[in-house]
Amino acid sequence: MTAESREHVRRHYDALGDGEWHRLTGDVKGRVSLAVHRRLLAECVRPGHRVLEVGAGPGRFTLELAALGTSVVVTDLSPVQLALNEEHLRGTEAETAVERREVLDVCDAGRYSDGEFDVVVAFGGPLSYAFEQAGDALRGLLRITRPGGLVVGSVMSLLGTWRHLLPGVLQVAEAIGEDANDLILRTGDLRHKAGNDGHVCRMFRSRDLDALVRAAGGEVVVLSASNWASLGDQDLLVELEADPSRWARFLEHEIAACREPGAVDGGTHLLFAARHRQP
Template sequence: MTLRALAEHLPPPSARVLDCGGGPGRYAIELARQGYQVTLFDLSAGNLRLAREKVAEAGVTLAGYEQGTATDLARFANDSFDAVLLLGPLYHLLEAEERAGALAEAGRVLRAGGPLFVAFISRYAAHRDAAQRVPTWLVEDAVQAETLLTSGRLAGGREGGEGGPQFVAYMAHPAEVAPACWRAGFEVLAVLGVEGLVSVIEDGGVNVLTGAAWDAWADLNYRVAADPSIHGCVEHLLVVARKPRWRGGLRQIAQRLDAAGVRYRVVGGASPALHGVPLIVNDIDIETDAAGAYAFQAHFPEHVLEPVALREGDAYRSHFGRFDFDGVTVEVMGDLHRREGARWAPTSAVTETMVDLDGVPVRVSTLEEETLAYIRRGKLARAAQCLSYCDHGRLVALLRGEQMIMVL
């Protein structure tokens, strides 16, 4: 399952991959076979020694071996990898702050647009395992069973018996894994139940199949892996995420326009995303006045796809231009009007706030105004995504007409 996800979402070889917490190198070796430049990073010196042996046996070469903790990747520069694998570290970080730190570090060293693969142990994995192997555990160690159920924390026991290192694990609830990645600044593309429909089947059954029968089960498992209804009944969850490209381009735009005194505001899908709504942003819409649209073009001539000009369609008219920032389309609309019968009526946003984007203030329409705009345009599913993030007082004021709104 994990290899299929990697095959679907990784950039082509010879992309630079950081296998963070990769242990003895299972995935690192496979990706090296495919031509990737893999750096293996792990907390355990023993795992790295074993990895060197296995790499030699496999006849492949890794780009490097590094020892350290996933919460501190300071030896790697910003944007130094095309993809990052976190297929183990979050199993053993008990505190939410530690898990957030590991995700933040992964995001720092990952280039914009690059994929991140994050594995979690599912909340009910230990209980399911006990039901098969040691069903009396539920009563013999009732305190630990309850702690795992309610908090996901396992802190106790010694690896290798008395005197060995303490074994700790965090078992994540299926509902928390995607939000954790969104909060870290990633766009979540998929959450997959790794074991799929064959969870806890180890001996016999599908695991002894080969050929077409095995392929059929593997295909089926990958097809259903994203179904949330199975995520509580697997041992591992895999989040496939992406470091957004659009954030860097928008930071550049905001800094230059503010320095030049050009008034603007971000509207459309990027606006809710800036307010914290978990949405994948495919392009950026910017509203300004007519002079601002031409000033934008003057400041970014190397990004022009379609020069700014007064353009009129069936429903809208504006001084419109299209630009490209690292593969992200930016559409600029100056003095935007909407057709109302035989006349053109202004439709620009009238509410505005400032949002911090990685240390840069960005002007953006308020989430409440954007949400009502989605409702008026019939985009009710998108409005529903935004509603729980809205400020109740501002939303009610807009609905009551206590503040005029014009976004269409």
């Protein structure tokens, strides 16, 4: 990642401010995504675990980690997001789970000792913002995770985003030209959008993510999409959500579907849990 890309992303999240707080609660597909992420987290952390949260943002998953009985070092590239994280947790029981907060670029975990965390969490795409340094960044996160511990994260999905946002993608292709669009689809790198003035990140295919983890000395132990069926008819889903027992069943089916090999590339995000590769 160039210093310029890092600055671009930091400015984006500084300016977005509290808008990020509503990303996973403001609409029904966001709430499903929250449920999919929460399930993976609940499977990967235990009470008493010491967790590094990377790209924590305003604190959706800091709250979850606190509720799961962990202690958390909360970090983010954006000082504004870190301040919001503190604001959202201030005065709640969850704040007692926070060991400290500090600015951290996912590419620069050198300040932490080998194996000092039980689990490292990087939800919502910090690795998608590391661009060409994503492999080194992941190697760094695995280094600071104890043997047997997990790096749990999510990155933006290339194929699922293409499918879900096709009308917008076609508009962009028209604006930037089909060659630039081909390049985006080949590399997942949205910096090929001319001008780079909007949101940029690197999107992944599941096979890219698997290769990245393996090259960093790890192995993927859980892979999931977010979302699958819940990217469909939103009005129908709102109706379903109003019926708690049908909704609970739907969520169970959705979480299971998201982990099917045939579905993992179909959501807007790819979730993973990775550990040091076993000899």
